[in-house]
Amino acid sequence: MITGKNYIGQQISAQGNKTFKTFNPLLNAENPWKLTEATAEEVEEACNLATEAYKTYSRTSGVQKAKFLRAIAEEIEALGDMLLEVYQSESGLPNGRARGERKRTLGQLRDFADYVEAGDWVDASIDTAQPERHPIPKVDLRKMNIALGPVVVFGASNFPLAFSTAGGDTAAALAAGCPVIVKSHPMHAATGEMVASAVIKAAQQTSMPNGVFSNLNSSGIEVGQQLVLHPNIKAVGFTGSIKGGRALYDLAAQRKEPIPVFAEMGSINPIVLLPNALHNRAENIAKTYANSITLGTGQFCTNPGLILGVKSDGLTRFINTLAQEIIKVEPTCMLHPNIAGAYEAKKANALEQQGVKVLATYPEEVKPNHARQVVTTVEGETFLNNTTLHHEVFGPFSIVVQCEDETQLETVISKLEGQLTGTIISDENEINTKYNIVAALQNRVGRIIFNGVPTGVEVCPSMQHGGPYPATTDSRFTAVGVNSIKRFVRPFSFQSWPNELLPDELKNENPLGILRTVNGKTTNEPMNQ
């Protein structure tokens, strides 16, 4: 079932002779499948097919696109347990996580299907003509969102399903009417091929044009670079490291025609512990965070890597409990030896910084590729003076910053880089008096949480998964939820256009019955003509 080949549109293709294998971190051994890297010619072909497919796919109705998206979900389900087995063998993640992530992936595809089938998402806006207006007659103008063009999606190492081949970026782009070329993640390329086969089957079943989807293998950077620089490509979605995301952003910005790169990158997701909350329930908070820090071996983009509080008896009790609790958690396996290696290196670098004290580190030896969790602490002043400590250590690592007072706490927050999330742990009314702290935190994040944990990103329309740089390259968009479609569309106006030639979304009769803004009023009624 796994061929190791690329999908150049519907065509299975392996013209190259460079191959690679994925790795099972639990077994600490290579997986059996031999993946063939896409050649420059195959990349070129995928880009040309995507541009050809765009001509029809961008004009495919919401109903048809919904059928396609639902068929993808069905075909992924039809892959059955074998998909989960390959997923686990390429990620080391447990079966429950595999099932949960598959469920989420199917849910995302079906959410987008519902969204484009309903059709309101095009933001249709109509201003009718006023031929009698003086001194200049008003023309008829009608606007809606249209697909941007072929989109390249880079899969994420830590979400082989939900943020990869047919994950959120792909679902959003396909829903928008954009053909997608996936640069498969080399750590889970076999999982990727299986999912790609499901997408291709779904495209054939629902008569989508050849080239609406391609899947390219690559263990290096050349395929990705060629894709981002290709003039046919009009946008890029990426989930991964700051280094990787920034490199793609820079490439795209240097093109003759720059294109948008929406990269969702690193985050340390600061947690602010307010004094009364610490006073009343330091131990409970510590237990909650011992779990959140180690969840999924700390390999979530919303992992709480930074905990901030003002020195107090409560903070001391929090620290002591966190140290006790964190070592009770059984270490788990990381995604890949490279990721385990990077964790060890970044952790070691953080621990070497002056003033950093280890609170607790898992004491026993661990199996290969398993991560020993560590919590550390540092003085507020030390943290402020050393930006190395502001950077993500991807894995089960967190640093507790002990501030002298609330002024220093506010300063620390305001000096942080952009983050996906920020969390306030507060007693009922305590937050009411901390306006400056909340405002400073809001300024650095895309989502703010009251008395919760940042891990666990609910997929729903009101989710903002994005934030100021370097959390993402463009805080004006989200990577999760149906509004993420906005990354891949542009508004388009028709002036004095014949009614019968307008897209259905803009016709007088409103045949789709969608919500539109007509001369300033929101309505799903047809227009009186």
Place this chain on the structure above:
Amino acid sequence: MITGKNYIGQQISAQGNKTFKTFNPLLNAENPWKLTEATAEEVEEACNLATEAYKTYSRTSGVQKAKFLRAIAEEIEALGDMLLEVYQSESGLPNGRARGERKRTLGQLRDFADYVEAGDWVDASIDTAQPERHPIPKVDLRKMNIALGPVVVFGASNFPLAFSTAGGDTAAALAAGCPVIVKSHPMHAATGEMVASAVIKAAQQTSMPNGVFSNLNSSGIEVGQQLVLHPNIKAVGFTGSIKGGRALYDLAAQRKEPIPVFAEMGSINPIVLLPNALHNRAENIAKTYANSITLGTGQFCTNPGLILGVKSDGLTRFINTLAQEIIKVEPTCMLHPNIAGAYEAKKANALEQQGVKVLATYPEEVKPNHARQVVTTVEGETFLNNTTLHHEVFGPFSIVVQCEDETQLETVISKLEGQLTGTIISDENEINTKYNIVAALQNRVGRIIFNGVPTGVEVCPSMQHGGPYPATTDSRFTAVGVNSIKRFVRPFSFQSWPNELLPDELKNENPLGILRTVNGKTTNEPMNQ
């Protein structure tokens, strides 16, 4: 009344010793006012004030922002005829245009006032908690648009009011809740100072924070560079040349924290003449276009610089009539000697290209800084092989491309750079059979026009003024109409946040009565709790 100084927030300031004067192109002489360039310290101070102002201004209610925007409009009106006189002396534009542009500027400010007062624009979205959901409870999430941060606006040479100091970009950013620093256009810096004084008065009257607006003089590029590179600045609006816009885009992309640059740049706005239309009314079309090409001395971003048709008797009659009609138009004054000089140079360069034939050029000598209109023609093949001819000649210049057949016409369209607009001139039902031509044109533009002219950009919500690069740096946004506010906002989510601490837009009671999406339904009702 004109001091020649900068506004660093409310403070009139002229710490530097570098000065410049503006120029009256009609009199071919310098204007009397001496403008003092902003120093690096003044730029720094404006950026710091803007960041401080952002803390409160970003949280100012829509009602209060509306008062501020309306007060700006009133204060600009209160400048009376003197504003028009200074405008004319710095642009050479006629009084009717000055009045029209002022009216448009006031209209934009008041449109944004209405828009933010109504409040629906924040796209409020609420998904309520489901604590009983299995296996994981659903948290309460609420999302709305918030202001991005301090914005820098670069004024346009060709719209001293509507796209400059208190023009569309400034109105959009202020409406969003972003403080604005204007880098005043050096060709109309005195007009700019007058308008800036109106903005500052309005800010004081409506108790807006100091730093919500600054206005900086500069005749060089240093002030603009310093602004775009300043870490406090979070977005840039620009209207002008491709060279200028791209330089700012590149600077912003190279920052440690890249920021969005929305640059509206060059466009040649192709006109496609279909054969039946030419057959039936070549002469009328030519007369209409002789006017559109020369309107405002060809200094509109939507000026029709390219006319495309298939060789036919009709096209020949069109060409002949256009040649006769264009020279009947009395040449008018350009904005500045530099712009007149650039027009002459670019025109000469276009005329030197092999295969370019002049159809007509205004035959008489003209007054200084006045532009002699020119229409030219070229074969389709020649045009395809020479991209120099694809670039804008800013001024009353147009090129008629005579294609061999419809296939070549479609190829020419598909090879064009991105454009603000495209126009189809068609007989009633003729367009129905030209699917490929329309599709190709739609792919290259942001607005498509049926049987009209691209000049005259209606300011209304359904206007898309933007398009694929190089028409703009990001086709996902518009520069005209209230939706242009989206350039300067980002979505923000509150998770499990206490109701009383939420912004009014997201409270259960919906105190503002705005339209919101609550659990998937669009409603302006309060929530049942």
